[in-house]
Amino acid sequence: MKMPKWLYQSVASLIILLALGLPAAALEILYPVNGSYVTRSDALVIKAGEGVDGLVLEIGGVASDLIDISGEEYRALFQDLLIVEPFFDPGQNRIRVTGYRQGEKVAEARSMFYYQAKANRPPPEGYQAYTMHQPEHEAACVACHDLSPTQEQLDIASPAENPCTTCHRGMFRNEWVHGPAGAYQCGYCHDVQNEKGRFRERKIHADLCNECHQDIVETYQQSKYVHGPVAVGMCNLCHDSHASPHEGQLVAAVNDLCLGCHEGMNSGSHVLRGIGGKAHPLSGVKDLSRSRELNCTGCHNPHGGNSPYFFQRGVKTRMQLCQICHQK
Ligand code: HEC
Ligand code: HEC
Ligand code: HEC
Ligand code: HEC
Ligand code: HEC
Ligand code: HEC
Ligand code: HEC
Ligand code: HEC
Structure with a gap:
C-alpha cells in the first residue's frame, strides 16, 4: 500500500521533531550524502x-572493528569527525555507521x-550529483582546513601545505601522475572561483x-580518419587530468575503456572476421x-x-596491419 502524501509529510516532520528533541548522540554521514552519486572512492566523512566515543563502519555488509574516537590525541586532531579513504564497490553502495558510548549502541546513520x-x-x-565546495557544506571543515586560499597558494608545491592536497591526496596515490598535477600546478587548471563554482576547473577537454x-x-587533425570522441575534442572521457593506475593517464584499463x-x-x-568461428586473442x-x-x-x-x-602506425590495410606482428 502506498502511504498518502499528507501522512508521509506529517510522519517526516514528526521524525524531524523527534530528532531535534533527542540528546546529542546524533550521527551524520557528511560524505557521500544519502541519495547522491560519486565518481571517486577517495573520502568518507562522518560526524559523530x-x-x-566509538564507531563501527559497515560498508557493503562488511563491518569494521570498533574505532575509538575518544582519545585526547584523536580529539585534538579531528574533534568529532572520522575521515577515512574507503573502497566503494562500483554501483550502489550502502554504508551504515553505528555510534557507541561506553560500549553501548547510542546512534545510527545510513547512506545509500x-x-x-x-x-x-x-x-x-x-x-543526485553532489557539490562539495559550497559554503554550507564547507562549514564543517573550515575550522581545520584552509578553504579560502589565494589563487597563488593553489600552486604551493608541498603536500602538507598545498590547500587542495591536504584533502585531495587520495587521488594522487596512483602510479601514473600527470605532469602538471604532480608538480602541484593545481592553479594552472583550477580557479579559486569561476562561473562553474568554487575551485572548479577553468576549462576541460581539448x-x-x-x-x-x-x-x-595537430597529428590527428592531419590524419585521414579521426576517432569520434577525439574529433569532438573530448579528451577527459578517456584521460584523467591527475593520476591514474593505468599507463597513459587513462580512466580505465585500455580494453575496459x-x-x-x-x-x-x-x-x-x-x-x-569470424572465419571458421575463430577468435584472435585481445589480451x-x-x-x-x-x-x-x-x-x-x-x-x-x-x-x-x-x-x-585507425589501424596502428598509420597503416592503411588489414594486410599491412597483420604484418606489424606476423611477418609472413
Ligand atoms: C577538527 C579538525 C578537522 C576538521 C573540522 C576537518 N578535518 Fe579534515 N583533516 C584534519 C586533519 C588533522 C587531517 C590530516 C592532515 C594531515 O595529515 O596532514 C585531515 C585530513 C583530511 C583528508 C585527507 C585524508 C587522507 O589521509 O587522505 C580529507 C579528505 C579531509 N580531511 C576532509 C575533510 C572534510 C570534507 C571536512 C569537513 C566536512 C574536514 N576534513 C574537516 C582535521 C580536520
Ligand atoms: C576540507 C577538505 C577539502 C579541501 C581543503 C579541498 N577539497 Fe575539494 N573536495 C573535497 C571533497 C570531500 C570533495 C568531494 C569528493 C571528491 O570529489 O573527492 C571535493 C570535491 C572537489 C571538486 C568537485 C566539485 C565539487 O565541489 O564537489 C573539485 C573541483 C575540488 N574539490 C577541487 C578542490 C581544489 C582545487 C581545492 C584547493 C583549492 C580543494 N578542492 C580543496 C574536500 C576538500
Ligand atoms: C592539467 C589540468 C589540471 C591540473 C594541473 C589539475 N587539475 Fe584537477 N581537474 C582538472 C579537470 C579538467 C577536472 C574536471 C574533471 C574531468 O572532467 O576530468 C578536474 C577535476 C578535479 C577534481 C574533482 C574530482 C574529479 O576527479 O573530477 C578535484 C578534486 C581536483 N581536480 C583536484 C585537483 C588538485 C588538488 C590539483 C593539484 C594537485 C589539480 N586538480 C590539478 C584539471 C586539472
Ligand atoms: C566515449 C566513447 C568511446 C570510447 C571510450 C572509445 N570509442 Fe571508439 N568510437 C566512438 C565513437 C562515437 C565512434 C564513431 C562512431 C562509429 O563509427 O561507431 C568510434 C569509432 C571507433 C572505430 C571505428 C568504427 C567504425 O565502424 O568505423 C574504432 C575502430 C574504434 N572506435 C575503436 C576504439 C578503441 C580501440 C577504443 C579504446 C582505445 C575506443 N574506440 C574507445 C566512441 C568511443
Ligand atoms: C577514446 C579515448 C581517447 C580519447 C578521447 C583521447 N585519448 Fe589520448 N590516448 C588514449 C589511449 C588509449 C592512449 C594510449 C595510452 C597508452 O597505452 O600508453 C592515449 C595516449 C595519449 C597521449 C600519450 C601518448 C601519445 O600519443 O603521445 C597523449 C599526450 C594523449 N593521449 C592526449 C590526448 C588529448 C590531448 C586528447 C584530446 C584531444 C586525447 N588524448 C583524447 C585514448 C584517448
Ligand atoms: C600545463 C600543461 C599541460 C596541460 C594543460 C595538460 N598536460 Fe598532459 N602533460 C603535460 C606534461 C608536462 C606531461 C608529461 C610529459 C611527458 O612525460 O611526456 C603530460 C603528460 C600527459 C600524458 C601522458 C603522456 C605519456 O607519454 O604517457 C597524457 C595522456 C596527457 N598529458 C593528457 C592530457 C590531457 C587529456 C589534458 C587535458 C585534460 C592535459 N594532458 C593537459 C602537460 C600538460
Ligand atoms: C589483432 C588486431 C586487433 C585487435 C587486438 C583489436 N582489433 Fe578491432 N579491428 C581489427 C580489424 C582488423 C578490424 C577491421 C575489421 C574488418 O575489416 O571488418 C577491426 C575493427 C574494429 C571496429 C570497427 C568494426 C566493427 O565491427 O564495428 C571496432 C569498433 C573495433 N575493432 C574495436 C576493437 C576493440 C574495442 C578492441 C579491444 C577489445 C579491438 N578492436 C581489438 C583488429 C583488431
Ligand atoms: C599487435 C600485434 C598483432 C597484430 C597487429 C595481429 N596479431 Fe594476430 N596474434 C598476435 C598475438 C600476440 C597472437 C598470439 C600468439 C601466441 O599465442 O603466441 C596472435 C595470434 C594470431 C592467430 C592465431 C590464433 C590462435 O588462437 O591460435 C591468428 C590466426 C592471427 N593472429 C591472425 C592475425 C590477423 C589475420 C591479423 C591482421 C588482421 C593479426 N593477427 C594481427 C598479435 C597480433
Whole structure:
C-alpha cells in the first residue's frame, strides 16, 4: 500500500521533531550524502555527536572493528569527525555507521549512494550529483582546513601545505601522475572561483589539454580518419587530468575503456572476421610489436589514423596491419 502524501509529510516532520528533541548522540554521514552519486572512492566523512566515543563502519555488509574516537590525541586532531579513504564497490553502495558510548549502541546513520568511476558513463538515474565546495557544506571543515586560499597558494608545491592536497591526496596515490598535477600546478587548471563554482576547473577537454598538447591534436587533425570522441575534442572521457593506475593517464584499463563504448567487441572474432568461428586473442599474450601485453591499441590507434579503423602506425590495410606482428 502506498502511504498518502499528507501522512508521509506529517510522519517526516514528526521524525524531524523527534530528532531535534533527542540528546546529542546524533550521527551524520557528511560524505557521500544519502541519495547522491560519486565518481571517486577517495573520502568518507562522518560526524559523530557529542555522546559518541566509538564507531563501527559497515560498508557493503562488511563491518569494521570498533574505532575509538575518544582519545585526547584523536580529539585534538579531528574533534568529532572520522575521515577515512574507503573502497566503494562500483554501483550502489550502502554504508551504515553505528555510534557507541561506553560500549553501548547510542546512534545510527545510513547512506545509500552510487559509485560510478568516469569510464562507465552516463550517470545513474535516481541519484543526485553532489557539490562539495559550497559554503554550507564547507562549514564543517573550515575550522581545520584552509578553504579560502589565494589563487597563488593553489600552486604551493608541498603536500602538507598545498590547500587542495591536504584533502585531495587520495587521488594522487596512483602510479601514473600527470605532469602538471604532480608538480602541484593545481592553479594552472583550477580557479579559486569561476562561473562553474568554487575551485572548479577553468576549462576541460581539448580547450585545456591543447594548451600543452598541441602536437597530439595537430597529428590527428592531419590524419585521414579521426576517432569520434577525439574529433569532438573530448579528451577527459578517456584521460584523467591527475593520476591514474593505468599507463597513459587513462580512466580505465585500455580494453575496459574501449569496451565501455564498443560493447561486444571483446570476442576477437571481429579481427579474423569470424572465419571458421575463430577468435584472435585481445589480451593475456605478448603484443609481438612492442614490449607490452596485447590490447585494443595493439591494432587500433586510440586517436586516429589512415584507415577507417585507425589501424596502428598509420597503416592503411588489414594486410599491412597483420604484418606489424606476423611477418609472413
Ligand atoms: C577538527 C579538525 C578537522 C576538521 C573540522 C576537518 N578535518 Fe579534515 N583533516 C584534519 C586533519 C588533522 C587531517 C590530516 C592532515 C594531515 O595529515 O596532514 C585531515 C585530513 C583530511 C583528508 C585527507 C585524508 C587522507 O589521509 O587522505 C580529507 C579528505 C579531509 N580531511 C576532509 C575533510 C572534510 C570534507 C571536512 C569537513 C566536512 C574536514 N576534513 C574537516 C582535521 C580536520
Ligand atoms: C576540507 C577538505 C577539502 C579541501 C581543503 C579541498 N577539497 Fe575539494 N573536495 C573535497 C571533497 C570531500 C570533495 C568531494 C569528493 C571528491 O570529489 O573527492 C571535493 C570535491 C572537489 C571538486 C568537485 C566539485 C565539487 O565541489 O564537489 C573539485 C573541483 C575540488 N574539490 C577541487 C578542490 C581544489 C582545487 C581545492 C584547493 C583549492 C580543494 N578542492 C580543496 C574536500 C576538500
Ligand atoms: C592539467 C589540468 C589540471 C591540473 C594541473 C589539475 N587539475 Fe584537477 N581537474 C582538472 C579537470 C579538467 C577536472 C574536471 C574533471 C574531468 O572532467 O576530468 C578536474 C577535476 C578535479 C577534481 C574533482 C574530482 C574529479 O576527479 O573530477 C578535484 C578534486 C581536483 N581536480 C583536484 C585537483 C588538485 C588538488 C590539483 C593539484 C594537485 C589539480 N586538480 C590539478 C584539471 C586539472
Ligand atoms: C600545463 C600543461 C599541460 C596541460 C594543460 C595538460 N598536460 Fe598532459 N602533460 C603535460 C606534461 C608536462 C606531461 C608529461 C610529459 C611527458 O612525460 O611526456 C603530460 C603528460 C600527459 C600524458 C601522458 C603522456 C605519456 O607519454 O604517457 C597524457 C595522456 C596527457 N598529458 C593528457 C592530457 C590531457 C587529456 C589534458 C587535458 C585534460 C592535459 N594532458 C593537459 C602537460 C600538460
Ligand atoms: C577514446 C579515448 C581517447 C580519447 C578521447 C583521447 N585519448 Fe589520448 N590516448 C588514449 C589511449 C588509449 C592512449 C594510449 C595510452 C597508452 O597505452 O600508453 C592515449 C595516449 C595519449 C597521449 C600519450 C601518448 C601519445 O600519443 O603521445 C597523449 C599526450 C594523449 N593521449 C592526449 C590526448 C588529448 C590531448 C586528447 C584530446 C584531444 C586525447 N588524448 C583524447 C585514448 C584517448
Ligand atoms: C566515449 C566513447 C568511446 C570510447 C571510450 C572509445 N570509442 Fe571508439 N568510437 C566512438 C565513437 C562515437 C565512434 C564513431 C562512431 C562509429 O563509427 O561507431 C568510434 C569509432 C571507433 C572505430 C571505428 C568504427 C567504425 O565502424 O568505423 C574504432 C575502430 C574504434 N572506435 C575503436 C576504439 C578503441 C580501440 C577504443 C579504446 C582505445 C575506443 N574506440 C574507445 C566512441 C568511443
Ligand atoms: C589483432 C588486431 C586487433 C585487435 C587486438 C583489436 N582489433 Fe578491432 N579491428 C581489427 C580489424 C582488423 C578490424 C577491421 C575489421 C574488418 O575489416 O571488418 C577491426 C575493427 C574494429 C571496429 C570497427 C568494426 C566493427 O565491427 O564495428 C571496432 C569498433 C573495433 N575493432 C574495436 C576493437 C576493440 C574495442 C578492441 C579491444 C577489445 C579491438 N578492436 C581489438 C583488429 C583488431
Ligand atoms: C599487435 C600485434 C598483432 C597484430 C597487429 C595481429 N596479431 Fe594476430 N596474434 C598476435 C598475438 C600476440 C597472437 C598470439 C600468439 C601466441 O599465442 O603466441 C596472435 C595470434 C594470431 C592467430 C592465431 C590464433 C590462435 O588462437 O591460435 C591468428 C590466426 C592471427 N593472429 C591472425 C592475425 C590477423 C589475420 C591479423 C591482421 C588482421 C593479426 N593477427 C594481427 C598479435 C597480433
